[in-house]
Amino acid sequence: MHLFELVIAMLLAIIALHFIARKLNLPPAVALLAGGTLLAFIPGLPQIHLDPALVLVIFLPPLLMDGAWFIAFAQLRKHILGVGSLAIGAVIFTTVAVAVVTHWLFPALPWAACAVLGAIVAPPDAVSARAVLQQVHLPKRPATLLEGESLLNDATGLVLFRFAVAAGVTGTFSAVDALQSFAVLALGGAAVGAAVAGAWVVLARHLKDEYLIIAASCLTAWAAYLAAEMLHVSGVIATVVAGLICGWYQHVVFSAAVRIRGTSFWTVLIFLMEAMVFMLIGSSLRGVLERVGGIGVVFEQMAIPILLILLALTVARFAWVFGSDLIILVVRRLGWTKSKPLGPKCATVISWAGMRGVVTLAVALSVPETFPGRDFMLVAAFAVILGTVVIQGMTLGKVIQWAGLEESHSDRPRMTMNQAEASMAQAQAVVVEKLAYDDDGKLIHPQLLERYSKRAVLSVEYAADKESFQPRLHAHFDLVLAAVAAGRAELIRLHRAGEIDDHVLHELERDLDLEELSAISAKA
Incomplete structure (x- = not known):
């Protein structure tokens, strides 16, 4: 009962914090993190203990599915090399950079443990990226690079983490085995995701009930993830591939009613899940601090090393993005490629958009209890999440505004x-x-x-001639909206007077709702 009450309190807090964030013009993720942290220290409330495996299974599949479902597939395919560079190359480079700095700070800590910390904090988080990018506007190329990276880099980070932990426990590591394992995990995950998506397409074509189709579509995310994990391949890749295929085919297998109702339900579900992720991250701070001996110990013994690690992973991302851009520029001048470099301003925006989130915390919590440096890893993981979400999340909009990025001609659609x-x-x-x-x-x-x-x-x-017709168009749909409002008022009057029953009310109200939404959309 206490747990249920805590969940209800968390949902109420989500609504209040989103409202406050909008009023203060803050990223909602920042307000939710702060609210979750305050909730954790309220006397009398039960302490939240996160099961890392359960957190990943509950939250990660639908959030990955949502990102893959709605991503611009043509843009993703066009910029796949850039996405791969960030999702694989940048994660590996950042892992190595953080491991080197950690070993320099703590020479007694084994290299494997330093690599574990690097793998924990290296991949930017899909949820954090979405939460911040929804509040800003980016041209297609950098938006696709960041969205694609956040969908795929978790798989790289999880593989690196798995091998680093194994190396720390067994004392052996093989780069060849790691590469082979990554290939098997990625290809196997892609195959499982394609199979699940194929089954979904067949099912969606034959199910006649729209509510069954919506329910089956929601379960596809967990089906892909769990099936892949059961087969010991990448659940992340499986979910992303399933989302890409389902998003491609939903335009031809969904009816209008399924699309409208399903999108509305899915949007609310994702909103609540994203918000709960940040609330849970903030709520876990209390347990992390109690484990290491309190906030005093953190400030006295860990503050400076954590700041240096945060600086190291930020600098590493800048170095990778700008270094890759420089290589593209050199190769392009040699005539070996047609790829265009990002440019300093666009590279700065992508480098600064490296927020970490729930995957970082869940992976840190899954480190074995007896593993060297586990307590420091937990505190560092939480500090990295807090630092990147608050600092980068609150300033990313300003950085984008400073950059003044414009849509490139190659990314503009041929038709308006x-x-x-x-x-x-x-x-x-x-x-x-x-x-x-x-x-x-x-x-x-x-x-x-x-x-x-x-x-x-x-x-x-x-x-x-849009400029000439637009005032007339707005006046036309303003009149339509006024007529809808008059019809709605009369409909409610008839119902209140007992002239019509509830069935007639709901049927005619739905017609007015659709007409109103159509007018609002056309006017916009």
Whole structure:
């Protein structure tokens, strides 16, 4: 009962903290971390002990699925080398850099233990990246690089962590075995994800009930992750691949009702899960501090080493991003590649967007109890999460504003949204014109023919001269919204007066809701 009450209190706190963050113009992740930390130290509340394996299983699959489902697949494929450089190369480089600094700070700590800490803090977190990137605007290339990196780098970090722990326990390490294992985990995970997504496509085509389709779609994330883990391959890669395939096919297997209702449900679910992740991270601080002897011990013995480690992983990310960009520039001048360098400003934005989160904490908590330096790893992991989310999360918007990044010509779509809308309207008009007449050539749908023909003409004119038509368009949909509001008021009056029953109320209210949403979308 106490646990249930704590969950309810956490959900109420999430709503309040999001409201406060919006009023203060703060990243919600920062407010949630602070709120979770305060919640942990309230007297009388039970202390939260995180089971790292359970945390990863509950939160990681749906959050990875959400990122993969909605990522721009064409952009991801176009920039896959850059994503791979960040998701694999940057993680390995950062792990080595942190291990070297840690061994310099603590010479008595085995190299394997130093590598474990490096693997814990090296990969930026998908949840933290999403939470911050949703509040800012980036051109397609850097946005794709950061989103793609956050989806795939956990697999690299987890493999490095696994081999570093094994090396610390057994005293042996083989780079060849590590590379082979990574290949097997990645390829096996991709195969499992593709198989689960294929089953989902078949199931979604045959299930007739929209609620069953939505439920099956939500369970796909856990199905891919758990199936891969049972087969001892990468659950992260499996979930990402399943999300990419499902996101590609959902446009043709989902009906309009499934898409609207499913997206609404999924959006709220992801919102709550992302928020709870940051609340749980903050709530775990109390247990971490009690384990190492209190906050006084942390400040006296660990503060300076932790600051140096935080500096090391930040500098390592800058070094990797700028170094890779320099190599691209040199190779491009030699005529060996068509890839364009990011440029100093874009490289700065990507380097600064390295927030850590729940994966870092969960992996740190899974270090064996007797492993050398475990207490320091826990404190360092939490400090890295707090430092990157608060410092980088709160300043990333300013850095992006300073950079003034613009969409490159190669990433711009060939058609604008207005031009695509005009093309779609013309295709609709062709079909309506063909079916507006019966077999004898008699016009049987004159109003529909006039409506779609007029829309096709106006869409082309609007795409050619948006500035002239926009005021009229806004006035048109403002009138539609006013009419919807009047209809809604009359509908409620009829229901309150007992003239109609609840069934009629809900059916007509749904029609008004759809009309209102359509008008708002068209006006925007």
